[in-house]
Amino acid sequence: MNIYYWSPHTSYVATVKSVINSALGLVKYGNNYHVSIIDANGEWDNLFLDKVKFIKIYNNIFFKTFPTHGYLKSRLAYVYIFFFRFFSLKNLIQKNKPDYLFIQLISSLPLILLLLFKFDTKFILRISGYPKLSFFRKIIWKLVDKKLHLILCPTKATLDLLKEQNIFNAKKIFLLEDPVFRIREVNNLKNSKIKEDLDSNFKYIVSIGRLTHQKNFNLLIEGFKEIKKKYNEYKLIILGEGEKRQELEKLVKELNLEKDVLFLGFKNNIFNYLQMSDCLISTALWEDPGFTLIESGILNKIVISSNCPNGPIELFNDNNGYLFNNNDKTSLVNAFIKYKDTSFQENLKKKIVTKKKFKKYSFFNHYLKIKEFLI
Helix, strand or coil, X not given: CEEEEECCCCCCCHHXXXXXXXXXXXXXXXXXXXXXXXXXXXXXXXXXXXXXXXXXXXXXXXXXXXXXXXXXXHHHHHHHHHHHCHHHHHHHHHHHCCCEEEECCXXXXXXXXXXXXXXXXXXXXXCCCCCCCCHHHHHHHHHHHHHCCEEEECCHHHHHHHHHHCCCCHHHEEECCCCCECHHHHHHHCCCCCCCCCCCCCEEEEEECCCCCCCCHHHHHHHHHHHHHHCCCEEEEEECCCCCHHHHHHHHHHCCCCCCEEEEECCCCCXXXXXXXXXXEECCCCECCCHHHHHHHHCCCEEEEECCCEHHHHHCCCCCCEEECCCCHHHHHHHHHHHHHCCHHHHHHHHHHHHHHHHHHEHHHHHHHHHHHCC
């Protein structure tokens, strides 16, 4: 059985990891799966995955010089892919006739192709992240509904949302959790040495994500200012890059937190930072489901998160974490205080509940579920 993945990207986002783990799961545990990832413009360069093939559909590499940081610039890159890979993708699918095509990022291109042309391949739309139901997206989804084979959602809340909106045939919509972690990988990486010389006299709060509007790091930094007044033993580490870095660094300077808030940039390995941290805080305005939240829980770390749609409210409750009101600084600070006032034994119980609950996001569990859709 031939399975293709379509997931072009301009930066390393959680969906990329999901694609990698999903593809690897099929070739590792399955007997008759031949898996390929379509490389639209060199975004998969320099990546080797055992038994996974990369199919290049470009003659020139534009991403190497194309500016993609920022909302507008990244959208220009998407437009470029749409127009300059339109016929390359069409010809590839019609010629090779894969049994399935999983669509995860820049989905408009394969969906428009599905509307305009006839294919023997079964197209599966894999919803990546909390879907913004813009007018254009809803129209495209409604038009292509009859031709789509399946729609797979990462959270139950997203599944319920799509059914309520009546965009797709409800019988085609299913829940498929992301393959967030491979336990062997986690165990290998969590004890790696951290390059930075961190002061062992302090405890560290870690927050991870692209420095964008979605992650709402402004709120985190302002909340940390209040936390620092009560708990001076803490420093804040932010892992990630993005267009808001200068704005956030300016805010840190204005609040006199230059020595206490550390911007350490994007890290291929986040597990060693999580391993040495006291807890993780997420101030995201939306997540679906929230990879770093799950990865923190697997490492037995307490998670303090906004109750944003859709992931955190499914991942956490009073039994296994601390939720605060979305985009509410006072609620964030109070959640941290509640964490600190909770006994070690109670927090240990939360960690155990979390780890058991998050097993469904494993590499192997994803394989067991996805193979049921490949008939």
